[in-house]
Amino acid sequence: MKCESCQQSLEEYLDGELSEREASAVAAHVARCPSCAAQCATYSGDQELFSHYDRDLAIPSSMWEQIAERTATPTVSQLSENGFGPRLVALIRVPSFAVSFAAATVMVVFALVIYAAYMKTQKPKPVVAFTAAAQEPKPKEQPAPVPSSSAEPQKHIAVSNQNSVHRRARAVKASDIEASDVLSSDLGVQDIEDQETAKHLEQTQNLLQSIRNVKLNDNDVEIDVSYDKALSRRLLNENIVLRRDAEMKAKYPTKMLLSDLEPLLIDIANLPDQAKPEEVRVIKDRVQKTEIVAALIGY
């Protein structure tokens, strides 16, 4: 070892940060080189000197009490003292905040007045007889409505299973559009389709999460993915229909999300019933890398 490299390593040597091999090389060099030995002694002298540094500090006995007070679980009275009301009052007492708050309040009131005046000038739209249409005798092939305490008919549909929702949505859409060309019936159908999409995305999210979270063991020869595969095939069919619907109705964010899902669903659907860990790992990595689950949750 040369002096230059020894001196570069001396601090790390004294700090105990060198590997055993490097440390012995430095030690051997220092033992036979007076110049590096002097440098080493200087550095050791520094450390010895600094080890005598005394800040003359003490922990005040009250410090723990104050910490304990601040970290204690707040009682009900403390909560009420620190609640929204007292804080708001305290804020209002700040002059600059009070002015801003008053200005904001005036603006909100003004906006509400204008909105109310505008609503009065609007002709009330006829209420669609959606409920009435729903109560009309239905074709025999349509399933009976699901009992519910809610008065909104679309909720009846939302709670039944995916396929029946799908069929009923189409049936309601057809019958309502034929019976009436009132706008709000379209809105009702649109709402049903949104629910349908939401349910589809939720099921896809669950499937992808289960793939993402699967624990792969290198000792596994095969993994049974027959259920996931079958589910993926069903979701793939739905996905294609929903994507086309979204595209036709210019719901581009939904369309893009559904488009992103398709390749993954195809890959899962094409897995063999008894897949190899490597095949599953490839899909799992893609799910993680594309962060599609986060996108689904965000949606």
Added chain:
Amino acid sequence: MKRLALDELNLEAQPGAFAGTLMNSSRDLVTRVCQGDQEAFRLIFDRYSRPVIGFIYDMVSDRELAEELTQETFVRAFRGIHSMKPQTKLSTWLFGIARNVARESLRARTRANTQVTLEDESVMGVSDQKPVPVDRLLSKELNEVIRRALDALDEDKRLVFTLKVFHQCSYEEIAEITGFSLAKLKTDLHRARAEMRRRIQPYAGVGYEV
């Protein structure tokens, strides 16, 4: 007076120090705190408050402020202990919080454009007015010289120097606490040592040569 410098971080290896607190490993204490045991947090405070206040004092050079910031550090630690990663060393984690707290304070002080108040008067007053034993006086003077030299370092160098020299943290721990790369912290440490040596050399005794 107990020394704050070298040994506190290795308390678990010191038989007899803080008897009672050493019955619990840091990991056990963290688990107990996560379960709502405030007494366990008290033990953590007993174990780490002195190195933490020492570190903060090195950063801010103000005793009262160091006490306040130590308190703040432990309050934040209590509130965030659930998010502490299992592989993280408790002392490293606490120093990380202390570093953030100290840095926020330094930033606020810079914004307020207040001068750092050095406590020179108390030391000089003692040495001027009272008959102090020579060795005691030398020790006080040396401490004061070291502290002034430390204050003169820039923040990054002071941080790295303090953690390595006074608190015996490894390079890996310093990198974790500061977020600095290994290359930066080695450079800063080398320069800090050189600056400290240059400033202390005139005051150092016989046999201290650079």
